[in-house]
Amino acid sequence: MSVTQMENLQVEHHCATVGDSRVHFVTAGQGPALVLLHGWPQTWYSWRKVIPALSQRFKVIAPDLRGLGDSSRPRDGFDMKRVSGEVAELLTGVLGLKEIYLAGHDWGGPAAFALAAFNPGLVRKLVMLDAAVPGDGSGTYNQNGRRWHHAFHQVMDLPEALIAGREDIYYRYFFKQFGFVQDAISEEDIAEYLRTYRDIGTLRTGLGYYRAVPQTVRDNEAWLRENRLQMPVLAYGGGEAFGRGEEGFTSLQRVATDVKGGVIANCGHWVQEERPDFVVQEMVSFLGS
Template sequence: MTDVEHHYAQLSDVLMHYVTAGQGPQTLVLLHGYPQSWYCWSEVIDRLGDRFRIIAPDLRGLGDTSRPVSGYDKKTIAGDVRELLHDHLGITQYAVAGHDWGGTVAFSLAADDAEHVTHLAVVDVAIPGDGNPNIGAGGKRWHHTFLLTPDLPEALIGGREDIYFNWFFDNYGHRPDVISAEARAEYLRTHAALGSLRTGFAYYRAVEQDVRDNQSRSEKLQMPCLAVGGTAKWGRGGEVAASLRTMAVEVEELLVDDCGHWVPEEQPDILSEALANFIEA
């Protein structure tokens, strides 16, 4: 097992928890999605710790990072990560991979810090502003619309977080058991924190701003990009590459069989090797 070290960084607007691992020659930043934390990358970190210096933060409002009232558009969240890397850690060249909302944050980071990002990998998510009316797969992902309603989701889910989140863990993978009991316990631990529902749902409620921000960018990304999609039910499959190609010049596609949405935990061997080959090529 690759050892991880836990740290906190006091940034301009958040107290950010992050883990580090590995001593490789290149830096790889891993950004998690929702309703998860850095922990979703545990298996990937274990496989890549001997090849990269890995940094995996808990994003604003999630995991063990603080939960400010505002700032959940992905441009602002990417700014948190950029501040961690540049100002706190002194890192100026890095590759970044993001899953789910972490993929949209990774895109914003690559767009706003293009001279420092060597490679971008987006895992099982579409990018807001790609020309589609929303990123909820035309209603297939019903919770995207549900969570836009102010206050009601918090009232219905509060105190029942285990029922709500376990439904997604059970149904969004290619098998019900792809998210381990240990991982579920870790995620539910962080969702018990005061304000955690509000800040998690804020990622969805900021999507209109994300669309405006991404559509305002006049140039496509120039760095190499990798688009990864699971092919089983609830995986986004080829949608990931189709979305990213509207916003990036050079996009390589990887479709992962026997894999739904939770790619880092469902198929860590395939994803880890793909990331390493992509970045080290």
């Protein structure tokens, strides 16, 4: 175990073997368990601005998702049922938790949905930030092509050939163009993300999330034919730049019975980094009610 401390952020680092993976995760605080799932091209570090406040009320657990960050790089298994199953085994099998609060951003959103759907009774309340659910019946997970990189990433071999050696250029584009608050992700923050995303293995595993979308859609569609999420759900999307706006909220309305939320003004896609105070306020109010 090691400790990261910067400004008012202090987290403990851990690693656990779960199935065919070594999972890296950080923890902070005491109280009811609150699990935070990150997206692409990011790591647990995307939650750094909200962890200090949330850890005053909750035991925060933020893993690096399968194949990303400082977790290991398995060859396959990047559909959301497999990704969320690994998180579920970490939480229940390794940490011995019976129930949790859960939040997800970007790919962490579909992973959070799958964790809630395929593990009945584990998730008490769910928060979705700028995320929609593949297979929700709308067919618009890629925003009708607006998120052009979804289709590009699903092409075999070509993205690797074009991105390898140019990771700084490629990932930096998303950090700069998908956000609205331009100083929300600093050069130091980008360097931390690139620390693991420059690895050729991370290029493969990150693309694997997009290539597994058809399987994720099949799994979700099968579950949704007979089920809806029953726990309370809070869903917000960024209102500017490449934020999803109301799409996340309407997506969750299709798959859950109790949904609140809306659009965050003056915010793009990187919600918890662009508007951390708003996120903390809304999460604490929702989870504590």
